[in-house]
Amino acid sequence: xxxVTQLGSHVSVSEGALVLLRCNYSSSVxxxxxxxVQYPNQGLQLLLKYTSAATLVKGINGFEAEFKKSETSFHxxxxxxxxxxxxxxxxxxxxxxxxxxxxxxxxxxxxxx
Amino acid sequence: DGGITQSPKYLFRKEGQNVTLSxxxxxxxxxxxxxxxxxxxGLRLIxxxxxxxxxxxxxxxxxxxxxxxxxxxxxxxxxxxxKNPTAFYLCASSPTGGxxxxxxxFGPGTRLTVL
Numbered sequence: 001x002x003x004v005t006q007l008g009s010h011v012s013v014s015e016g017a018l019v020l021l022r023c024n025y026s027s028s029v030x031x032x033x034x035x036x037v038q039y040p041n042q043g044l045q046l047l048l049k050y051t052s053a054a055t056l057v058k059g060i061n062g063f064e065a066e067f068k069k070s071e072t073s074f075h076x077x078x079x080x081x082x083x084x085x086x087x088x089x090x091x092x093x094x095x096x097x098x099x100x101x102x103x104x105x106x107x108x109x110x111x112x113x
Numbered sequence: 114d115g116g117i118t119q120s121p122k123y124l125f126r127k128e129g130q131n132v133t134l135s136x137x138x139x140x141x142x143x144x145x146x147x148x149x150x151x152x153x154x155g156l157r158l159i160x161x162x163x164x165x166x167x168x169x170x171x172x173x174x175x176x177x178x179x180x181x182x183x184x185x186x187x188x189x190x191x192x193x194x195x196k197n198p199t200a201f202y203l204c205a206s207s208p209t210g211g212x213x214x215x216x217x218x219f220g221p222g223t224r225l226t227v228l
Binding site (some may be wrong): 009032034036041042043044045046049090092095097098100101103105106113 | 117119125129144146154155156158161202205207209214215216219220221222223
């Protein structure tokens with residue numbers, strides 16, 4: 001069985017500050033990991049995904065995530081927050097022959113001017 | 114442009130009525146999915162389909178039904194048996210095959226409110 005835990009249902013940062021959204025996974029097989037973003041009243045869109053090619057994954061809009069097997073983590077970061085980054089962020093895990101991801105509960109990013 | 118469309122954006126129904134949510138994709142994807150989203154609970158899988166005329170129950174299928182008569186279409190019916198149907202419903206699609214799980218592409222969602 002696979003699972004994802006996103007620490008913090010809400011994260012608040014000032015514009016220009018570092019963004020760090022935490023994701024820890026549990027998987028009995030090598031995982032494939034995803035970060036999706038959801039803007040209000042919209043569907044999800046892919047930010048980035050880890051498929052074992054490289055542990056540091058760069059995505060769209062300046063986001064990146066690092067896969068750390070020893071810590072079972074895949075935290076999402078961005079050096080400088082922008083007001084337009086305010087959204088809900090979901091971490092997801094799949095693998096072991098299952099192509100259907102298991103989603104975390106989401107973290108709402110709030111950006112203050 | 115290729116993508117997934119869901120209609121309507123907002124839907125209101127009286128308690129006890131069945132309602133069907135539309136999902137259409139022109140991405141030529143084999144797999145399609147329905148998720149339910151409630152505040153603070155993430156996405157929960159209702160049904161999924163890997164191929165036309167075949168579909169599987171997800172984690173919360175009770176009170177829902179689907180059909181997959183065409184590759185492009187995967188409508189979801191919320192029946193009167195669903196105890197708490199008010200939620201945001203998301204449809205997604207993805208390619209299948211390959212060794213690596215594929216990215217899911219999501220529609221804009223339908224917000225269902227049962228009065």
